[in-house]
Amino acid sequence: MCKMEKDMTNIFGIRAIIESIESGSTINKIYLQKGLRGELFFELDKLIKQNNVTTSIVPVEKLNRLSKNNNHQGAVAQISPIDFYDLEKLIEKTIDNKEIPLFLLLDQISDVRNFGAIIRTAECTGVHGIIIQKNGSAPVNAETIKTSAGAAFKIPICKVDHIKDALFLLQASDIKIVAATEKTEDSIFDINFNQPLAIVMGSEHRGVNPSILKMVDYKAKLPLLGEIASLNVSVACGAFLYETVRQRISVK
Template sequence: MEDTTTIFGIRTVMEAIQSEKNIDKIYIQKGLNNTLFQELLSLIGKKGFNISYVPVEKLQKLTQGNHQGVVAKISPIEFPDMEEVVQRILEDTNATPLFLLLDQITDARNFGAIIRTAECCGVHAIIIQDNGGAPVNADTVKTSAGAVFNIPICKVNHIKDAIYYLQGSGVNVVAATEKSDQSIYETELNKPTALVLGSEGRGINPSVLKIVNDKAKLPMFGTIGSLNVSVACGAFLYEIVRQRIPLTPKGGM
């Protein structure tokens, strides 16, 4: 199975959309404007795909073919319905639910590293936003060490949609942010929990921070004020693991 499939050309991408292919991201050349392109934009608008407007040089790096100003990536995975996944997990009495919400992580390798750590820590599902985040591409698959195939990844229109739904289902939503007076080590995590992580540059959107149940930070003792998001993710998730297991299990690294 290929990690990801690249398709290009306006009509090709239109046909992929019409045939319900699982398109992860569409790259469009800046300044492109003609009748056929307008038809494509109309189709894209109806489906709400993840779009990036890029210079032609970016498209030339993505493919050597006659791209006509449009390149699309077809995801190697399916994105299941979030509500169905959440309900299935909540109904499982053998585990305390743990969800991971990513507020527009943009780097594919960071995304893959986060997926790998999440799978190792027993995260039951990852929830991402339709637009603005990294695609599930070859770099994501490779960096995840295949974990991308072992954990449900759900897409929503906005992270806030997922937060409201989880809160309504009895899940405590915790934001990983330095904008907190509370340490992660002072936060109760041994209950149904959803951890929110923000993008590499701006962190968690302020509108998202306003609606979470708790905010928690990692203690920092150096001169650099923040960690790489995938490293921070690991620290937060393993504190959740620590709180949820009575004894350190044998084996592991």
């Protein structure tokens, strides 16, 4: 799939949202008014569940703002400004190009500014693709695009049902997984980044999920010499990516 720029759009009205889902549009989130009923709403609700679309129950005032007081019928959807890539095809393409794969998995990072900053750094460091989870992850919206300085239009981004799904695919292609975590004695400088690799960055509040940590090939932490116990996730991600760049450039 080729990625293309799109207008960042809110669509409103239950029928319009149903048609958007059925046409294959990538929807970041659907805002629903509490207490919706009726045959058309149940049709929408069925599609939401079938397609695992993120929803939020909100007061009517928010729907009025999002739709600029148009007839929203209790539902407003935010359409993604980008198309997402198929992960399996992206892995195959990267390997076929005889490049050393470098992927970035974001385990439910929720802040759009962190997400945008990570996308920008990933594009600058030659990451072949960013992988996010459908639920619990920051959306690609106007603020994400702005913070990324437009990099979100230039780097492949993949959505998966669960990060574990991505790990299975990557490891099946002999791509090693390294998790950025403080729950290890191994330093980032102990890891060989000059090999097919995917780096996992955890969420702002809990880090990498323990179930994910059990699946990775390596764990690595950044040395912290001050009194603060952790770095902002986008800063830590930059450190991991540029250590990768340093190692790969040094052997050329």
